[in-house]
Amino acid sequence: MTLLGERTEGGRLRAEHAGETVRLLGWIQRRRDHGGVIFADVRDRSGLVQAVFNPDMPGEGFARAERLRSEYVVSIRGRVRLRPEGSENGSLATGEVEVVAESLDILNRAKTPPFYIEDDLDVDETLRLKYRYLDLRRPEMQEILMIRHRVTQIMRNFFDAHGFLEIETPMLIKSSPEGARDYLVPSRVHPGEFYALPQSPQIFKQLLMVSGLEKYFQIVRCFRDEDLRADRQPEFTQLDVEMSFVEPEDILPLMEELIALIFAGTTDRQIKTPFPRLTYREGMERFGSDKPDIRFGLELIEVGDLVAETEFKVFANAVAKGGRVKGLCAKGAAGLPRREIDGLVEFVRTFGAKGLAYIVLTQEGVKSPIAKFFTQEQLQALLKRMGGKTGDILFFVADKEQVVFDALGHLRLELGRRLNLIPAGVLNFLWVTEFPLLEYDESEKRYVAIHHPFTSPMEEDLPLLATAPQSVRAKAYDLVLNGVELGGGSIRIHRREVQERMFQLLGLSREDAESKFGYLLEAFEYGTPPHGGIAFGLDRLIMLLTGKDNIRDVIAFPKTQSAADLMSQAPSAVSAKQLNELHLKTDIVRAKIG
Structure with a gap:
């Protein structure tokens, strides 16, 4: 006892x-x-x-x-x-x-609480968040926070045993937004100037590698001023790791060992290692996703070569314009009602597809509005490639490559849910590797970094930075669990000339790069070792460990989707005196009360 x-x-x-x-x-x-x-x-x-x-x-x-x-x-x-x-x-x-x-x-004594202090509550979330201190009395919520504590203890013990140092990095830093918006903090002693709250400790952990500390970790709070979803918060916690003199083969097995230890120590589940690996390109081609759920099949199949010469102009024109035509075979789904099929057509349109073609294979034969555009030989070649049998439905999307991937990738997941293809209680971990280093942003007319500007290109792709930047692969890797990204990392750039080239590709002038990152570039001139690392979202990891669907359920005091704290009523207005001390004025006019 x-x-x-x-x-x-x-x-x-x-x-x-x-x-x-x-x-x-x-x-x-x-x-x-x-x-x-x-x-x-x-x-x-x-x-x-x-x-x-x-x-x-x-x-x-x-x-x-x-x-x-x-x-x-x-x-x-x-x-x-x-x-x-x-x-x-x-x-x-x-x-x-x-x-x-x-x-x-x-x-x-206590007043009668606004809801029962017990599990399996059917209470509006806004009421739970307003009285979060009461919500946290419930055994379910307390168990989640105890699991969270156990996970962080396992992490600290693991890294200590492997020679890592836990080092704190600053919370008030220089603003250098390259992704999400920064949260800004005005300086009282430097009028008109601002700190930013860190979106991650990225630059500081790289500087720790320049410092010769070699192995660093931190369980750290990070901040991003972005639109929220069920699995995002404006302030969040991540496990941050960095190591010197490493390649991916040094980092990935170590992280697998940690993940297996966490699951064994909190759920008694034995995780099999090593985790399978897919390149980014293979993940997109087979599953239409860079974080594929591999618990079930229903893979995407290329048919562009089979339909390029058909009379179905939607397919033929897509191929002629350099687009793609891919499909998937929904086994045993021929019984789907027409209204559900029509609903799936609308579903893929939300991901940019202009439509969804389909062929239903019934006992009476092929039923499809597009079948008349194919010769018998073309149709049979299509069915053979797709593996279509009686009782199946074949779905197709023809468009630009990314639209095809997005539409069919999400359709695959939707069909997986509707057809009960996703096995319950299965944990499938997966590494996705060799991401593109850059992608071209049509709206900004410039390249943007897929991960962040400090990710190293593959050595063999370095010459392509000058001739074909969109073809350069990154030394980057993401860990995926059941279609959810747990975290990601990369080998970093450690030479000044390569980092400057990267900044140029991202549209930063030499002056802008010096203004935002000059201290990092200068540090690279003083003997920076090759280094790399990874970061895991702790909140998301706990959400998956505990089987929750909402990240707010695993954080003691979370914000709403509008980034508000209903309990403390933050954010809130501040007094004119406080604004004056910070040399700030606001153009928001507030009605006087009373």
């Missing part, structure tokens, strides 16, 4: 503790009056245990028990006994025992 001073963790009491005197400190979950005997479930973070109050309790104990209400904070002394035969509660870990109270002190 675990004691904290004189305190007993009530949720750990078992039959072997019968006869012991204990002290419970916690909250009343519920109180029941049974013919003069009062029963109360007492809750602390270890769980629930039943306390019994008899009328012959000494002093004011029983009178106090009559006044108990839910969420009262209490101190109870009593003796553990086995519950009478037939009254055991199999749904409780402590269901074989109860504590017969000898004294009761009410440490604090």
Whole structure:
């Protein structure tokens, strides 16, 4: 039995503790009056245990028990006994025992909470977030935070055992936005100038490698001022890692060892290593995604060569213009109602596709609005390539390459869900490697970095920086679990001339590069070792570990999708005096109250 001073963790009491005197400190979950005997479930973070109050309790104990209400904070002394035969509660870990109270002190009263403090709540999330301190009393929420604690302890112990140093990097840094918007912090002592909150410790951890510290890690808060989703927050936590004198083959096996250790230590699941690997190109061609869910098949199939000369102009024209025609074969889906097929046509349009062609293979033959445009030989070649059999549906998208990937990649996942192709309880880890270094942004008319500007090109692709930047592959790698990106990293640029070339490709003038990153470029002139690293989103990892669908459920005090804290009412207006001290004015006019 675990004691904290004189305190007993009530949720750990078992039959072997019968006869012991204990002290419970916690909250009343519920109180029941049974013919003069009062029963109360007492809750602390270890769980629930039943306390019994008899009328012959000494002093004011029983009178106090009559006044108990839910969420009262209490101190109870009593003796553990086995519950009478037939009254055991199999749904409780402590269901074989109860504590017969000898004294009761009410440490604090409580108002009736706005929702029950119990799991499986059907309560609007805004109410839970407004009263987050009550929501966190629920056993489910407390267990999540305990798992989060265990994960960070495993991480720290693991890296310490492998010779890493945990080093803190600054929270107030120079603004150099290259991706999401920075959160800015005005400086009082430098009027008109601003710090930024870090989107990641990227540059500082590289400078630690310049410093010769060789192995660094940090569990660090990061900030991004971007539109939110269920798996994003404006402030988040990541595991940040950097090492000197390494290549991907040094980093990936080490991270696999860590991930296996985390899952074994928190879920008792044994993760098989090494993880499979796919190149970015293979992932896009086979699954239409750079973070493919490989728990099921339904792979994309190239048919452009088969349809280039057909009478179906949608296909033929796409190929003639340098586009792609790919499809997938939905096994056994021929019974899908027409309205569902029409719904899938609309579904792919949300990903840029102009339409979705399909062929239904029935007992009566081929049913399709496009079949008339194919000769029998062309149709049979198409069915053979696609592996189509009676009872299947073949779906096709013809468009620019990225549109084809996006539309069919999302259609694959949607069909996987609808056709129950995704096995439950399976964990499929996957490394995706050799990402493109750059992509061309049509709106800005310049190249942008796929990962970040400090990612190293593949050595053999360095000559292509001058002639075909879009063909350059990066020494980058992402870890994917069941179609969700857990984290990513790369080998970094460590030579000034290569980093300057990268900045030029991204449209930064020499002056801009010097202004934003001059201290990093100068550091590269003082003997920078080859180095690389990785970062994992801790919140997302905990979300997947605990089977949650929303990242807010695994953060103690999260923000809403509008980046607001409903509990503390942040963000909020500040006084004119505070603004004056920071040399700031706002053009937002607020109505005076009162």
